[in-house]
Amino acid sequence: MIDFHTHIFPDKIAGKTLGFLSARCRTVPFTDGTADGLKASGQKAGMDISIALPVVTKPAQFESINRFAAQFQEGEIISFGGLHPDSSDYRSELRTLKDMGFKGIKLHPAYQETMFNDIRYKRIVSYASELGFIITVHGGYDPGYPDCIYCAPQMAAEVIDEVQPEKLVIAHMGGFKCWDDVERCIVGKQVYLDTAVVFGEIDDGQFVRICRNHGTDKILFATDSPWTGQAESAEYMNRLPFTETEKNRIFDENARKLLT
Numbered sequence: 001m002i003d004f005h006t007h008i009f010p011d012k013i014a015g016k017t018l019g020f021l022s023a024r025c026r027t028v029p030f031t032d033g034t035a036d037g038l039k040a041s042g043q044k045a046g047m048d049i050s051i052a053l054p055v056v057t058k059p060a061q062f063e064s065i066n067r068f069a070a071q072f073q074e075g076e077i078i079s080f081g082g083l084h085p086d087s088s089d090y091r092s093e094l095r096t097l098k099d100m101g102f103k104g105i106k107l108h109p110a111y112q113e114t115m116f117n118d119i120r121y122k123r124i125v126s127y128a129s130e131l132g133f134i135i136t137v138h139g140g141y142d143p144g145y146p147d148c149i150y151c152a153p154q155m156a157a158e159v160i161d162e163v164q165p166e167k168l169v170i171a172h173m174g175g176f177k178c179w180d181d182v183e184r185c186i187v188g189k190q191v192y193l194d195t196a197v198v199f200g201e202i203d204d205g206q207f208v209r210i211c212r213n214h215g216t217d218k219i220l221f222a223t224d225s226p227w228t229g230q231a232e233s234a235e236y237m238n239r240l241p242f243t244e245t246e247k248n249r250i251f252d253e254n255a256r257k258l259l260t
Contacts, residue, residue: 002255005222029226045230052079053106080104085120104134109150116151140175153181194222
């Protein structure tokens with residue numbers, strides 16, 4: 001099994017960071033936010049690989065965040081890189097990430113306070129696609145920014161239609177708590193959706209319907225660890241009325257195809 005959406009932080013700041021985010025988002029973490037904590041969680045849940053997604057919240061963090069992320073490029077944790085839409089030279093930064101060996105990048109419109117259909121994101125998605133990157137973006141509502149949805153399904157659909165990226169992943173099933181709009185605007189397009197932190201939030205029937213109408217070959221199992229439990233999420237997914245073929249795609253096969 002592959003968890004396509006997790007987060008880790010350097011040991012020296014993990015506790016403080018989780019404390020801040022837990023208070024802001026009014027949630028309780030399932031790990032201590034460290035790489036060792038994620039590995040222990042993954043082993044308990046039967047994960048072969050956890051994909052770590054760093055968030056660059058200001059341009060000056062590019063070097064330090066990606067230096068930490070670069071330690072995890074094989075084994076139980078594979079980290080993507082990150083950059084900010086306000087980068088003074090996004091092309092150079094993307095080439096740097098490519099040279100560092102990253103397979104993908106993470107964008108977070110809420111924590112980067114930029115609408116996803118902004119031209120800066122479109123340019124990043126376009127050039128990242130040229131370089132062969134997987135691009136994962138937070139979709140929909142974020143409890144840390146409750147007053148604005150920075151990546152609504154309509155915005156994601158605009159980027160998909162204009163840029164036509166081959167390896168775009170919209171997290172949280174295309175838009176957390178925006179799933180009716182996901183069905184109207186995103187289902188059927190060339191984009192991957194991940195299951196991060198949606199179990200128990202989305203109606204099970206709607207979740208299954210979105211997966212099947214969109215195509216189970218474009219759904220990626222994900223948890224958003226430490227914000228949900230990996231074992232608990234896997235157990236929830238296994239209880240849903242999917243065939244073994246569909247589960248194999250969602251848990252493992254789709255992710256492996258993207259990563260190779």
